[in-house]
Every structure is written in C-alpha cells, then in structure tokens.
Amino acid sequence: MQMDDMILVSIDDHMIEPPDMFENHVPEKWKDSVPRVVRNDAGVDEWHFQGEKTSTPFGMAATVGWPKSEWGFNPGSYSELRPGCFDVHERVKDMDANGILGSLNFPTMAGFNARTFTEAGDKEVALVSLRAYNDWAIDEWAGSYPDRFIPQGIIPMWDVDLAVEEVRRVGAKGCRSISFLETPHVQGFPSFLSGHWDPMLSAICDENMVLSLHIGAGFEVIRRPQEAPIDHLMVLACQISAITAQDLLFGPTLRQFPDLKVALSEGGIGWIPFYFDRIDRHFTNQEWLHGGEDFGGKLPSEVFREHILACFITDPSGLLLRDRIGIDLLAWECDYPHTDTTWPESPEFAWKELQDAGCTDEEIHKITWENACRFFSWDPFARTAREDATVGALRARATAAGVDVTRKPRAEWKQENEAAGIGVA
Amino acid sequence: MQMDDMILVSIDDHMIEPPDMFENHVPEKWKDSVPRVVRNDAGVDEWHFQGEKTSTPFGMAATVGWPKSEWGFNPGSYSELRPGCFDVHERVKDMDANGILGSLNFPTMAGFNARTFTEAGDKEVALVSLRAYNDWAIDEWAGSYPDRFIPQGIIPMWDVDLAVEEVRRVGAKGCRSISFLETPHVQGFPSFLSGHWDPMLSAICDENMVLSLHIGAGFEVIRRPQEAPIDHLMVLACQISAITAQDLLFGPTLRQFPDLKVALSEGGIGWIPFYFDRIDRHFTNQEWLHGGEDFGGKLPSEVFREHILACFITDPSGLLLRDRIGIDLLAWECDYPHTDTTWPESPEFAWKELQDAGCTDEEIHKITWENACRFFSWDPFARTAREDATVGALRARATAAGVDVTRKPRAEWKQENEAAGIGVA
Numbered sequence: 001m002q003m004d005d006m007i008l009v010s011i012d013d014h015m016i017e018p019p020d021m022f023e024n025h026v027p028e029k030w031k032d033s034v035p036r037v038v039r040n041d042a043g044v045d046e047w048h049f050q051g052e053k054t055s056t057p058f059g060m061a062a063t064v065g066w067p068k069s070e071w072g073f074n075p076g077s078y079s080e081l082r083p084g085c086f087d088v089h090e091r092v093k094d095m096d097a098n099g100i101l102g103s104l105n106f107p108t109m110a111g112f113n114a115r116t117f118t119e120a121g122d123k124e125v126a127l128v129s130l131r132a133y134n135d136w137a138i139d140e141w142a143g144s145y146p147d148r149f150i151p152q153g154i155i156p157m158w159d160v161d162l163a164v165e166e167v168r169r170v171g172a173k174g175c176r177s178i179s180f181l182e183t184p185h186v187q188g189f190p191s192f193l194s195g196h197w198d199p200m201l202s203a204i205c206d207e208n209m210v211l212s213l214h215i216g217a218g219f220e221v222i223r224r225p226q227e228a229p230i231d232h233l234m235v236l237a238c239q240i241s242a243i244t245a246q247d248l249l250f251g252p253t254l255r256q257f258p259d260l261k262v263a264l265s266e267g268g269i270g271w272i273p274f275y276f277d278r279i280d281r282h283f284t285n286q287e288w289l290h291g292g293e294d295f296g297g298k299l300p301s302e303v304f305r306e307h308i309l310a311c312f313i314t315d316p317s318g319l320l321l322r323d324r325i326g327i328d329l330l331a332w333e334c335d336y337p338h339t340d341t342t343w344p345e346s347p348e349f350a351w352k353e354l355q356d357a358g359c360t361d362e363e364i365h366k367i368t369w370e371n372a373c374r375f376f377s378w379d380p381f382a383r384t385a386r387e388d389a390t391v392g393a394l395r396a397r398a399t400a401a402g403v404d405v406t407r408k409p410r411a412e413w414k415q416e417n418e419a420a421g422i423g424v425a
Numbered sequence: 426m427q428m429d430d431m432i433l434v435s436i437d438d439h440m441i442e443p444p445d446m447f448e449n450h451v452p453e454k455w456k457d458s459v460p461r462v463v464r465n466d467a468g469v470d471e472w473h474f475q476g477e478k479t480s481t482p483f484g485m486a487a488t489v490g491w492p493k494s495e496w497g498f499n500p501g502s503y504s505e506l507r508p509g510c511f512d513v514h515e516r517v518k519d520m521d522a523n524g525i526l527g528s529l530n531f532p533t534m535a536g537f538n539a540r541t542f543t544e545a546g547d548k549e550v551a552l553v554s555l556r557a558y559n560d561w562a563i564d565e566w567a568g569s570y571p572d573r574f575i576p577q578g579i580i581p582m583w584d585v586d587l588a589v590e591e592v593r594r595v596g597a598k599g600c601r602s603i604s605f606l607e608t609p610h611v612q613g614f615p616s617f618l619s620g621h622w623d624p625m626l627s628a629i630c631d632e633n634m635v636l637s638l639h640i641g642a643g644f645e646v647i648r649r650p651q652e653a654p655i656d657h658l659m660v661l662a663c664q665i666s667a668i669t670a671q672d673l674l675f676g677p678t679l680r681q682f683p684d685l686k687v688a689l690s691e692g693g694i695g696w697i698p699f700y701f702d703r704i705d706r707h708f709t710n711q712e713w714l715h716g717g718e719d720f721g722g723k724l725p726s727e728v729f730r731e732h733i734l735a736c737f738i739t740d741p742s743g744l745l746l747r748d749r750i751g752i753d754l755l756a757w758e759c760d761y762p763h764t765d766t767t768w769p770e771s772p773e774f775a776w777k778e779l780q781d782a783g784c785t786d787e788e789i790h791k792i793t794w795e796n797a798c799r800f801f802s803w804d805p806f807a808r809t810a811r812e813d814a815t816v817g818a819l820r821a822r823a824t825a826a827g828v829d830v831t832r833k834p835r836a837e838w839k840q841e842n843e844a845a846g847i848g849v850a
Contacts, residue, residue: 071713183648191650221648222668223608225616231675231714235707238699239667243647250656270702273742274663274695281739282660286764288496289656314706317698317749324742339711 001361003351004392009102009369009380010346011150011311012214012265012333015141016062016085017109017133019045019078024140025132034129035109035116037078044075047109047116050125054109054116061108064094064337067407071339078423080410085337086423088141092148096398097405099347099391100334101369102380104150104212105141106179106265107133112217113181114154123158130156134170147383150376152177152212155200157189163200171207176376177263178204180211182218182244193251205259210309210376213244214265241267242275245308249279249300254307261375263309266333266340270318272310272325276301305329309375313340314349319357327363331372344405347391426786428776429817434527434794434805435771436575436736437639437690437758440566441487441510442534442558444470444503449565450557459554460534460541462503469500472534472541475550479534479541486533489519489762492832496764503848505835510762511848513566517573521823522830524772524816525759526794527805529575529637530566531604531690532558537642538606539579548583555581559595572808575801577602577637580625582614588625596632601801602688603629605636607643607669618676630684635734635801638669639690666692667700670733674704674725679732686800688734691758691765695743697735697750701726730754734800738765739774744782752788756797769830772816 019037026034035049047054063071065082078086084094095103110116110133117126117133134153142149153170155163155178167178181187190196204211215237222240224232241264248254248262279300283290295303311331312318322330332350335341342349354364373380380389387393408416417423444462451459460474472479488496490507503511509519520528535541535558542551542558559578567574578595580588580603592603606612615621629636640662647665649657666689673679673687704725708715720728736756737743747755757775760766767774779789798805805814812818833841842848 068710068712071711183650185650186648191652193650193652223611223646223648224668225608225610225618225672225676227616227618227676228672229675229714231707231711232671234711235675235700235703236668236671238703239664239696242664243649243661246657246661247650247653250654250660251650251652268699268703270699271664271696274693274699274740275660277695277740277742278660278663278693282656285493286496286656286659287493289654315699315702317702317746320749321742321745324745 001364003347004390004395006099006347006351006364006391007369007380007389008100008332008334008346008350008391009372010100010334010336011104011212011263011309011331011372011376013103013105013336014061014108014338015105015137016078016081016337017107017136018086021136022129022132025135026128030125030128033122033125034132039077043077045077046075049116049129050120050122052120060339062337063339064341064343065407065413066410070410076410077414079417080414081423082337082413083417083422088144092145093398093401093403094336094343095148096394096401097403098334098336098344099394101384101389101394102148102150102373102378103334103336104152104177104376105137106152106212106214107137107154110154112179112214113157118157126158127156127162130154131166131169134166134175138170138173138175150177150378151175152179154179157181157184160196160199164203167200167203167207167209171203171209175207175209176378177210177212180213182213182215182240183221183247186218186221191251192247192253195252198256201253201257201260205257208377210261210263212263212265215240215267218244238266238268238271242271245275245304248307249304254303255295258306260307261309262307263311263331263375265311266313266335267310268318269310269312269315269325269330270321272318272329273321276304276324279304309371313342314353316353316356319353319359322357322359322363327366328371330367331375332368426789428772429524429815429820431524431772431776431789431816432794432805432814433525433757433759433771433775433816434797435525435759435761436529436637436688436734436756436797436801438528438530438761439486439533439763440530440562441503441506441762442532442561443511446561446565447554447557450560451553455550455553458547458550459557464502468502470502471500474541474554475545475547477545485764487762488764489766489768490832490838491835495835501835502839504842505839506848507762507838508842508847513569517570518823518826518828519761519768520573521819521826522828523759523761523769524819526809526814526819527573527575527798527803528759528761529577529602529801530562531577531637531639532562532579535579537579537604537639538582543582551583552581552587555579556591556594559591559600563595563598563600575602575803576600577604579604582606582609585621585624589628592625592628592632592634596628596634600632600634601803602635602637605638607638607640607665608646608672611643611646616676617672617678620677623681626678626682626685630682633802635686635688637688637690640665640692643669663691663693663696667696670700670729673732674729679728680720683731685732686734687732688736688756688800690736691738691760692735693743694735694737694740694750694755695746697743697754698746701729701749704729734796738767739778741778741781744778744784747782747784747788752791753796755792756800757793
C-alpha cells in the first residue's frame with residue numbers, strides 16, 4: 001500500500017453557510033424573517049437575525065486559503081474566503097485536491113447545537129430557520145453530492161419534543177448524524193445525566209443515527225483564569241472529551257441506550273489509554289461504590305468501546321497506543337477549513353503519522369475510512385467505484401480540473417472573487 | 426535486577442495529623458487557641474478550631490487498614506485507623522513492610538494549601554497554628570526519621586509577604602517542598618498567571634525547594650453536572666493536571682522562573698504525551714499567536730520538561746510512552762493511606778507494571794527513586810547504606826519486627842487500639 005492507495009473519509013469538516021442558504025428552503029411568508037447576510041460599513045459580512053448580529057462566520061473558522069500570518073479573529077467578507085468554504089461545488093474540488101472521498105460537515109453560523117436559533121426570541125421563526133438549515137445542509141449541500149457527504153443535522157434544543165420530531169423528520173430523508181453539545185449543563189441546559197434528553201437520544205437510536213459532539217462547544221466546562229491567553233481554549237479543548245465521556249459513561253446514558261453511538265468530533269485519541277487505565281482501575285479498586293452489575297458485568301472501558309467513535313487530525317502518541325484504545329474506535333478527520341486542518345497535504349500528513357506509528361494496511365483502512373463508514377452507516381462505494389475513491393484517483397481528477405491550492409492573502413482573494421462575482425450578495 | 430532490588434521513594438503520601446501534634450510547637454499562651462481534637466457524642470473525633478469543626482480527617486483519607494467493603498466517607502475515630510496513619514514510628518514500620526525507603530507527606534486536617542488556617546477568622550492564631558504545623562511536620566514527623574522523609578511545609582496563602590517569610594523560615598531548616606494549590610483562581614485566590622504569587626515562587630526558587638501541587642485541591646476547575654456521581658471527582662482529578670500545566674506553561678510562570686521546579690503530585694503521566702503532541706503542534710501551527718522567542722526558542726514541551734516532575738501510582742499506558750514524556754520526568758508514589766494506595770503490595774504492583782512496560786533496570790531506578798531524589802535534592806544514602814535501602818532489605822526488617830499488614834474491620838481496630846491506649850485523647 002502506498003499513500004495514494006489510501007481512502008480518506010473525514011468525520012469533521014465545516015461549512016460556512018452561504019448567504020443564499022435559505023433561498024430554496026423557506027416559504028415566502030418567512031423569507032424576510034430568517035437570518036440574512038448584511039455587509040456593514042467596514043466591509044464585514046454579518047448575519048442578522050431577530051435584531052441580533054449573529055456570529056461572524058469568518059476569522060479562525062475559515063482560514064484555509066490564507067497564509068498563517070493572516071490568521072486571527074478578524075471578521076471579514078465572504079469574498080475574502082477560499083470559495084470551498086461556502087460553495088459545495090468548490091468544496092468537492094478542494095476535497096479532490098486533498099484526496100478526500102467523504103466528509104461530515106458541521107455548521108458555523110447556526111452553531112454546533114443550533115445556538116443561533118436556540119437563543120432567538122421568536123421560536124416560531126427559529127424553528128422555521130432551523131428546519132431550513134437542515135433542509136439546506138442535508139438536501140442541498142450534502143444532497144448535491146451524496147457520494148461525497150455524510151449528511152448531518154441539528155435539533156431545536158429549546159424543546160425536547162420538537163427535537164424528537166426533527167430527529168425523525170431528518171432521519172426520514174437519510175440524515176446520518178445529529179450535532180449536539182458536549183456538556184449541555186454548562187450552557188444552562190439540563191445535563192446528559194438529568195434524563196431530559198432521553199426522548200431525543202431514543203429517537204436518534206431508532207433512526208440509527210450518530211450523536212456527534214464537537215469540541216469547543218463545551219469549553220466553559222473549564223473555569224480558566226481570567227488572564228488565560230487564547231492558547232488555553234485551543235490547547236485544552238481536547239481535554240474536555242474525557243469530561244464528556246465521563247458524563248456519558250458514569251451517568252446512565254450509555255448504559256441506558258445500548259444502541260447509542262457517540263462521535264467525539266475532533267476530540268483526539270491520545271487521552272483515551274490514560275482514561276481507560278484510570279476508569280478501570282477506579283472501578284475495580286473502588287468496588288464499594290459499584291455493584292458488579294452497574295456496568296452489566298463489563299469494565300467501564302468496555303462500555304465506552306461499545307458506543308464511542310474517537311477522532312483525530314494529528315495524534316502520534318495516541319496512534320502508538322491504538323491497541324490499548326481499540327483499533328475499531330479510531331477515525332480520522334481533516335477539519336477543513338479551520339486553522340487545525342492539514343489541507344491540502346492531509347494525505348502526506350496522515351500517511352507519515354500512520355507509518356511512523358507502524359500501522360498495518362488493514363489498520364490504516366480502519367482508521368481512515370472503514371470505522372467511520374460503519375459507525376455512520378454510510379457506504380462509500382454506493383456511488384463510487386473503489387478504484388475511483390483513492391487519494392491518487394481523486395487527486396488526479398483535481399489535477400485534470402486545474403484546482404489551485406495556493407494560499408493567498410485575504411485582499412487578493414477579495415479582489416479575485418469579487419471580480420468573478422463570488423462571495424458578493 | 427529483581428523486585429527486591431528496587432529502591433522506592435514515594436513523593437506522595439499523607440499524614441493524618443495526630444491529636445497531640447501542637448503540643449511541642451505552640452507557646453503556652455496559644456495552647457487553647459490552636460486546633461484540638463474533640464470526640465463528639467457519636468464517637469467521631471473532630472478537629473475544632475475557632476468555633477468551626479474542621480475537616481474530619483478520616484473516611485476516604487485513611488482507609489489503608491480496612492477491607493474495601495468498609496471504605497466510604499463516614500467519619501470515625503483515630504482509634505479505628507491503622508496507627509501508621511498518624512504515628513510516625515508506626516508509619517516507618519509500614520514503609521518497611523512495603524519496601525519504601527523515602528516518603529514525602531501531605532497534610533490532611535491542615536489542607537494541601539493550609540486551607541484550615543487560611544479560612545480561619547483570627548489570622549494571628551492561624552499563623553501560629555500554621556507555623557506549628559510546619560514545625561511538627563518538618564521537625565517532629567520528618568525530623569524523627571530524616572533518613573525516611575522528605576520534609577514538606579505549607580504557607581499562609583492569605584498574605585504573600587507572610588508566605589515568603591514562611592518559605593524562608595522552613596527553608597532554613599531543610600524543608601524541601603511547599604504544598605500549594607493546583608488552580609488557586611478556582612478557590613478565589615489570584616491565579617498563577619496574575620503575578621500575585623511571584624514573590625513566593627521566587628523565594629521557593631531561592632531555597633531550591635519544589636512547588637508540589639497535589640490533585641484534588643483544584644477539582645472545582647471542572648463545572649460538573651449537579652447529578653455527577655462521586656466517580657467524576659475521583660476519575661477526573663488527574664485530568665486537571667493538564668489544566669494546571671497549561672496555566673503554568675502558557676502563562677508566564679515557568680518562563681519567568683527558570684529555576685522553578687513543580688511536582689504534579691498524583692497527577693499521573695499518561696496524559697503527557699497527548700498534551701505534548703497538542704501543545705507543540707499548536708505552537709508551531711498557530712505561529713501567528715507567538716513570536717519565535719516566546720518560549721526562548723524552545724518548544725512548549727521542552728519548557729515543560731525543564732520544570733515538571735510527573736508522578737503516578739499506576740499508569741501502564743503512560744509507561745509505554747515514557748520516551749515521549751522523558752524518562753527524567755517520571756516519579757512514583759504510594760499514596761498511603763488513601764484508597765488509591767497499593768500498600769502493602771506496592772513493590773509487586775510497581776514491579777509488574779514496570780516489567781510489563783519493558784523498562785530497563787536503569788529506567789526503573791530513575792522512576793522509582795533517582796528522579797525524585799534529584800528533583801527534591803534529597804540524598805537517600807546520606808544516612809542509609811545503599812544495600813539497606815532496597816525493598817528486600819526493608820521488608821526483611823519489617824518481618825523481623827513482626828509488622829502485621831492484615832486488613833481489619835474498623836470495629837476491630839477500635840477495640841484493639843483503645844485497649845492499647847492508641848488513638849485515644
């Protein structure tokens with residue numbers, strides 16, 4: 001096996017929702033009520049919704065086209081972005097250039113947990129907008145290339161009955177995953193342990209979907225010093241996956257829903273062997289705390305393994321201990337278009353790391369696509385011949401199409417894109 | 426090398442301060458003002474201080490003599506405890522029986538960070554009590570067996586000038602370590618990043634002492650769900666060491682004090698390779714955040730290695746990746762008399778784990794004593810011939826002395842001890 005023979009399915013990338021996302025998915029009477037992009041006097045594109053200027057979708061979230069010196073939190077305009085951030089046709093070309101067959105995408109403006117809609121005052125409009133987001137994400141974005149995207153939706157967190165309804169609605173049209181919060185109790189919602197989310201979790205199980213918990217959403221679970229630099233958030237975000245796992249594993253959730261599948265998106269894998277050592281030693285040593293049947297006669301690590309998919313961009317230490325984690329738990333991700341992405345050298349980056357860790361061909365296939373496809377019940381070869389799915393085949397296609405992966409300054413993107421009518425309202 | 430050839434120096438054990446601890450260390454006028462033990466109507470020994478009943482020092486903190494079925498948070502009496510918890514002569518016998526040459530001890534009633542005195546209203550009495558604690562811990566407990574204990578003190582957190590003074594006072598009599606808080610900002614103190622503690626840290630460096638940060642004290646750094654079981658605290662405590670390291674490493678502390686030595690007591694080691702991967706990738710990838718000289722031309726992991734001693738009871742995954750951590754950073758601990766201790770089978774437990782990880786003899790010596798002794802500047806052979814320092818030699822001494830390591834029910838301890846006048850006021 002060579003690098004070009006790899007098949008890459010990334011279970012964590014991001015869409016920058018385009019300004020016209022709602023066009024095909026909102027009845028006429030709501031057209032003016034859903035979020036819309038407004039360019040302000042400083043030339044910054046902002047999403048306006050119910051009197052709020054919602055999250056500027058740029059800066060750190062869409063740096064993929066820029067030189068590192070231009071990264072930062074400065075907001076900007078759509079036209080400054082590499083178009084693959086928001087245009088699905090361009091995205092697929094960027095996936096080709098990076099040798100990536102399949103991708104699961106998370107929202108940006110909408111928030112990992114539909115925050116923008118959950119925080120809105122008018123819940124009728126919020127629900128219309130959320131459903132329109134899902135229709136766009138599933139039918140339009142992923143639906144344009146069902147051979148390339150694993151469809152994912154979000155749910156109305158403000159009403160668990162509505163959440164159940166939305167899980168069933170998107171499940172019916174083939175959605176494979178629901179993006180949710182790592183630690184809902186930190187944002188003022190009931191915790192996973194509370195039982196509040198059980199009807200939703202039950203519906204997700206019924207639909208054979210995955211609960212995807214992306215890092216970052218739960219960052220406030222750590223009380224950091226007021227002087228902490230931004231590095232804290234960026235470095236420690238992965239540590240929170242262990243805290244999330246603890247809530248699910250030592251609360252009733254995983255044991256109560258034997259079919260529940262949870263992906264810890266961007267959570268890394270290197271923390272898992274240490275966590276397994278700790279929970280299994282704790283469980284066997286502190287036997288006064290637990291009856292033998294608390295975990296169904298299993299060790300906590302065994303229950304974890306039955307439910308969790310762990311996912312990494314780069315994780316050399318974790319790969320060395322893959323046998324202690326369980327080779328079937330590991331998935332890979334690209335994180336396009338965030339700063340942590342390895343695009344457009346993901347194959348080189350991943351191949352080197354997998355080789356350095358001494359992974360066999362069989363292990364590489366499990367990590368780079370097999371585990372993800374099994375977990376999300378997504379058949380990568382339903383519409384693609386296997387020989388067309390490899391890094392080499394996809395990159396050849398990108399070369400033939402002349403995809404340019406050069407990083408360019410924001411100002412240059414802006415000039416080029418606006419001249420071509422790209423990223424302008 | 427065989428198991429009996431190991432030399433064990435544990436840098437994390439605990440004293441249950443005995444009722445008579447203040448007797449030799451408080452001037453007559455303060456005798457009635459310092460904490461004292463009072464047995465209540467339920468037969469529970471409580472420390473009374475300034476109208477407060479301070480932490481009951483038993484339950485989970487002193488289970489070493491009991492069967493697992495009797496572990497728990499129930500308070501009790503001194504007479505229910507294995508006397509090695511509070512009697513230094515018995516403690517040394519228990520160390521012999523477990524093959525342990527040297528030990529660094531943390532306070533219980535006083536609190537890792539002198540909490541009992543810091544929270545007291547009358548700060549004059551608090552300071553008298555704190556100094557008496559230090560004199561007892563250093564001169565009486567450790568001083569009775571300078572060949573067996575690495576002396577450690579605590580400091581008055583309520584006044585940084587007094588803290589500096591106390592560091593110098595205990596430094597002058599050979600104290601090797603100061604026990605402090607992992608995440609002081611969580612308890613309402615200024616954070617490590619604030620600069621507030623700099624004079625104290627500077628004094629600790631001057632005295633060539635170690636700043637020992639024990640897990641548990643900073644647990645509230647994690648906002649856990651209200652429904653979280655006690656397992657959360659016990660499992661996740663080690664995860665906080667990464668958060669503590671982050672505060673010290675990405676704040677100015679470690680770089681500002683090139684001579685500062687920090688021991689992450691009971692923090693485990695398995696999280697470190699993952700943390701190193703993360704911080705070094707973050708640092709090199711997010712170059713816009715840091716000038717090249719921010720870490721003196723070094724990687725964050727290199728700065729960590731220059732300052733930190735990491736410490737474990739059991740950590741099979743971490744040991745497998747010892748080369749990625751740095752063999753000189755690793756120390757071992759026994760955690761007597763807490764529930765997590767491996768007493769009285771620590772040599773068997775550690776030997777198996779070290780062998781399973783494929784450690785060489787040289788690596789075993791570094792992990793079990795050399796690193797700790799170098800870091801704390803404590804010469805294990807100053808008063809002990811090397812051939813008398815081994816597991817085999819110490820256990821032979823315990824056998825000759827007839828030390829009984831049998832676990833016994835609390836009621837049985839109480840009966841036996843009280844009949845012998847042990848653990849009664």
